[in-house]
Amino acid sequence: MSIDLTSEDNSNTVRKSGWFELIRKEDWWAVWIGLFLVLTGILFWTTGHSIKVLTAQIPRWTDFQTLGGALSSHAGSTILLFVTYLILFSITAAFLRIKVGQFAAGFTLLFIISVAINIFSSWGWAQQYNLEAPIVALAIGLIAGNLIPLSGWFSSALRTELYVKVGIVLLGATLPFTLIIQAGPVAFLQATVIAVITFFVIYFAGTRWFGLDKHFAATLGVGGSVCGVSAAIAVGGAIKAKKEHVSISISLVVIWAVAAIFLLTFLIKLLGIPAGPAGAWIGTSEFADAAGVTAASSFGDHALNSFTLIKVIGRDIFIGVWAFILAFISITFWENKKSGTKADASEIWHRFPKFIIGFFAASILLTIFIAANSASGRAVINTDVIAPIKEFRTWAFTFTFLSIGLTTRFKELTSFGWRPFAAFSTGAVVNIILGYVLSVLVLQNFWASL
Template sequence: MSIDVTSEGKTTAIRKSGWRELLASEDWWAVWIGLFLVFLGIVLWKAGSSISVITAQIPKWTTIETLGTSLSSRAGSIVLLFLSFLVLFSITAHFLHLSIGKFIASFTILFVVSVLINLFSTWGWAQQYNLESPIVALIIGLVAGNLIPIADWFSTALRTELYVKVGIVLLGATLPFTLIIQAGPVAFLQASLIAISTFLVIYFVGTRWFGLDPHFASVLGVGGSVCGVSAAIAVGGAIKAKKEHVSISISLVVIWAVFSIFLLTFLIKLLGIPAGAAGAWIGTSEFADAAGITAASAFGEHALTSFTLLKVIGRDIFIGVWSFILAFISITYWENKQAGTKANPSEIWHRFPKFIIGFLIASILLTVVIAVSALPTHDAITANIIAPIKELRTWAFTFTFLSIGLTTRFKSLTAFGWRPLAAFSTGAVFNIVLGYILSVLLLHNYWAGL
């Protein structure tokens, strides 16, 4: 999980070249790949087809016979998916000056393992416990990465940031602005309050009480206040945090996200909280979308709706906000203070996460497509564009989480001691308490009548 794609010398040369940065930056390639897939989805839909032909969506199965039938009928789609990702990522690897041969070999293995993970996640037993592909990928990656030595050539395809950024751009195409507006000012304000206050608590506690580096405390803060793993990676890259800081933040997010599934489910049932408020509480207090969906699904469709409005729409959009704000602070204050030199304002643009631009373009593009289409075709747009792009996003996140697990070493995490855990846990507890006050005590009627 490398934060820096190029050396400082190469980075300087690229910046002097101007437009060449568009072809030598992992951020920009995430934008190109994500938007290409979105445009492809729209073009195929206009042509009477669908991008679903390359999503390799495997339906739920319960027996070996049904699994065999599903695989045989979707073998072509799996091959097309592999070739599509292989070509797009190999082109990216070329411009990032990676070994194409090593990348192709290692990505092939990564893809095969991801397919096996997808097959497991579509098994009826796994779906019963909401074991989604990204979470399973993370668990398998962590176990394998800490038990099996990873060859250097295989690490070529473990491009965590590239995969997660592509996934975030695709996320924009699944969240049209019209849907965001439907969340309403109450939902957005609640999500904003949670995201801002929890970040400040973790950052303050981490830097003032436990003496953590501001970069480290910032990555912990966004991991616990916005969108867990994705936010930690995005902000870590924007502020040039250490690889170990991002890895520890991801580990703490996963640990608390899994723990919160059981804690929130128990408390909601114990207190008899209705579905709408229950989903809102989960949406304000869970750190990961997959874990939150797991908890909210236990309380029905109403809970899933309120959860989605607060977590997936309300809090996830803060990835870009925090990336920009913290990149600005890091360049103009933290790094400037340490180096004792004047910060270059242009560095803010170079450090700004470009994939957020892709996210916004994808969201606006789908909004326009929906707006200019007749009402009867909206369902067709959802089925042939948005739903398949969600599947592609899931594949991108599966690659991401598998790469995270394979590159995370528990031994390196223990070197930082108990302080990161204490800082993050303080914010997590604050988050849960504030989420209860807002969702159940103050806004109960709003969420109940949604």
């Protein structure tokens, strides 16, 4: 995972790949898939139809007779949903050089399990005890993934990052751009304050208290403060951290991200925190997009919106900037010998999470489309375009939750010493506390009224 991002050879490779990366990068395929579904929804509506024919929402049921009727009436849309996602993801797999046959077989099984989870979560008894699909999917994934050996063909379909990025692009289509403009500055300020504090806490604890290498401590710091796995990989490569240090940072992010899903969900319900502030707290204090979406989805669209504003606008968007700044510091102050390298500002773009472009594009596209129609037309658009896109988003996130659980191995996450864990955990605790103070105490009214 540790790659030389500042060497001349690597820079030339990146420049040569230019347009080629548009079809070879997972981030870009998340953009293409998300925008394709959004544009399809608009096209269907303009021709007098609705994309909801391609989506499947399993209604609440209390007995098997009701369930049978619901499944029968939604069988066609469920099959169309499966075929749509299978085609789009299989095309992506082909360009990402994943064996398409294995991926298709694995995704078929993943989809079947996702349907079963949604059926269970729609059960009246499950809803009575708040057993939402995200938590159920994660729990089943964790149990199955750690007890049952997974075949290679199935593992090839567990593309957590792809699914969550597609979901985030689709989330942009359901989040008005005017809302992003309104809340963006506050989200950016809140996230920046906590990100900077968390980074320095982890870095200070790692270097001063636990004797970690500066490069290692910096990689841990961005993993716990900016954007989890993606930030650890980007910054680890930019500052030439040892690949085992990047791997340990990723493992710690996964451990805390999964733990935070249950911890934050429990605390929010225990304290009775409203959805808006709850989502902001999750967006501020979760360590990975997929895990944050899992937690925020449990509290509805309001929480998911505030989570996204904090996590995407406040944290994800600046991965490239952090990589550039720390690469400059590493080369200028940490390197003992002059290596002839220099920090290249183009790394800000190379490391920028491209799926965020899709998020903004989808938001702008739908906002303009809605504004161009009458008030009566907007109500129909909400039913025939936005609601189905939300269903596509929900299924993409379900694939994400399952993939997180199925790919998390508890044994592998305990293979490192206590010092990195202690340093990261110190920052994680500070992060969660500060996140609560800002989201629930200081800015509660803002996030609640969003």
